[in-house]
Amino acid sequence: MGKQLKVENCIQQCNMAEKNNNEFCEEDQQNLQILYEKFVILNKDLLRFGVSIVDLKKVCFRRKKLDNAVKERQKSVRYSGVIVAITIVGVVLISILLKIVFDSLMKTTLGTRCLLPNNYFIWEATRPVTDCNMCKDVKNILIFENITREEFRNYAYSSRPMLVKGAALHWPAMHTFTYNFFKEIYQKTEGAFESVEEECQILTFKTEFKSLEDVFSMPESRVLQKNSEKPWYVGWSNCHPEVLSIMREHYSIPHFLPEDAEHANMDYIFIGYEQGAVMHIDYISRLMWQAQLRGHKTWKLVPPPDCDHVCTGFSFRVEPGDIVLVDTRQWYHDTHIDAGELSLTVSSEYG
Ligand SMILES: O=C(O)CCC(=O)C(=O)O
Ligand SMILES: [Fe+2]
Structure with a gap:
């Protein structure tokens, strides 16, 4: 129990x-x-x-x-x-x-131009290996005093940095394009500022500006660099159809580019003083041309680092009316404006 x-x-x-x-x-x-x-x-x-x-x-x-x-x-x-x-x-x-x-x-x-400092590592990781023939025997800019479309045909798609002297001298933009010209277009065109934020791009370089609206809110003394005001330099792409069509009434596609070349549907303006663009490379899909409308600008070109052993860099200066062609996808580049001058350029892509 x-x-x-x-x-x-x-x-x-x-x-x-x-x-x-x-x-x-x-x-x-x-x-x-x-x-x-x-x-x-x-x-x-x-x-x-x-x-x-x-x-x-x-x-x-x-x-x-x-x-x-x-x-x-x-x-x-x-x-x-x-x-x-x-x-x-x-x-x-x-x-x-x-x-x-x-x-x-x-x-x-x-989609747009990319400045190296913004995303250096991503860019470096995705940068294609360079064929150093693009810079091997290039010691300076190739200058054409004047050139026809026919003569330019063999150079059009090369990565050779080139300068066509005075090719834009006859454009109305040489006189009509000013800071105030763009300020007015942007202020009067509905959705123009928004388009820069949403579809285009603004490059503010060393300035404190956050938007194109900020750029166009500068006091006149700074616009004109009076009283030792802080220098400024900016660039932006214009993709608003109305803004683009107003702008394009003042210039044309450079006459020497091939007739069947494709052109971008947005154009860039770079404007300002002193140090222009910092050293960078562009992640774009096409070649580019840039017309110097006001001021003198010195470009410094540096070959890609993988070609350091065979290529060298060089500088050249452009004058109002010149059109420069640089493969900005391969050549590292920075720009500097002559002291006391305002530089204004228009540029676009072709391919
Ligand atoms: O005009 C400048 O200062 C810079 C232009 C530039 O970086 C470019 O067109 O890719
Ligand atoms: Fe660039």
């Missing part, structure tokens, strides 16, 4: 432990009671056949262990579920983030 009580205690202990962990419904409890009674009878029989209390305890606790293992497994399955959910949410968030970064890169690099 003493032995039997101990067995019942053991089973009760096991069930109590179980009860603490689980909520049983009424039906479960009835079934458990039946099971319990059958279990008591079975234990009595086992004891009668000579099985010891120690053996029964062992069985009882081995079962508990097994139960715990099952619970652990269920727990780990639950954890795995949570981990899978977190992973899915993570992947979705990372994808959204990558898309935002990719879109902004497309805007700042592939």
Whole structure:
């Protein structure tokens, strides 16, 4: 009898432990009671056949262990579920983030001109290997005093830096384009400022300006560089159709470019004083031309670093009316304006 009580205690202990962990419904409890009674009878029989209390305890606790293992497994399955959910949410968030970064890169690099300091590492990582023949025997700018379309044909798509002297001298833009000309167009054209923010691009170089609106809010004394005001130099692309069509009434595509050349549907203005563009390379898909409308500008060209052993850099100065052609995707370049002069240029891509 003493032995039997101990067995019942053991089973009760096991069930109590179980009860603490689980909520049983009424039906479960009835079934458990039946099971319990059958279990008591079975234990009595086992004891009668000579099985010891120690053996029964062992069985009882081995079962508990097994139960715990099952619970652990269920727990780990639950954890795995949570981990899978977190992973899915993570992947979705990372994808959204990558898309935002990719879109902004497309805007700042592939679609438009990209200045090196903004995303140097991305640019360097994606820069194609240079064929150093593009700069191997190039020691200076190739200058044409005047050139016909026919004569220019062989040079048009080379990466050779070239200068066509006085090619823009007859353009009305030589006289009509001023700071105030652009200020007026932008202020009177609905959506013009927004287009620069959303579809075009502004390059503010060393200035504190955040937008083209800031550029056109400068006090006149600074615009004209009176009273030792801080110098400024900016560039922006014009892609608003109305702004572009007004601008294009004042200049044309350089006469020497091939008739079947493709042209971009946005043109750039660079305007300002002293140090112009900082040393950079452009991530654009085509070649470019730039007409110097006002002021004198010195370009410094540096070959790509992978061609350092065969190529050298050089500088050249452009005068009002000159049109410069540089493969700005391959030649690193910076610009500097003659002291005290305002420089104003218009440029575009062709290919
Ligand atoms: O005109 C300038 O100062 C810089 C122009 C430039 O970087 C370019 O046309 O790619
Ligand atoms: Fe550039």
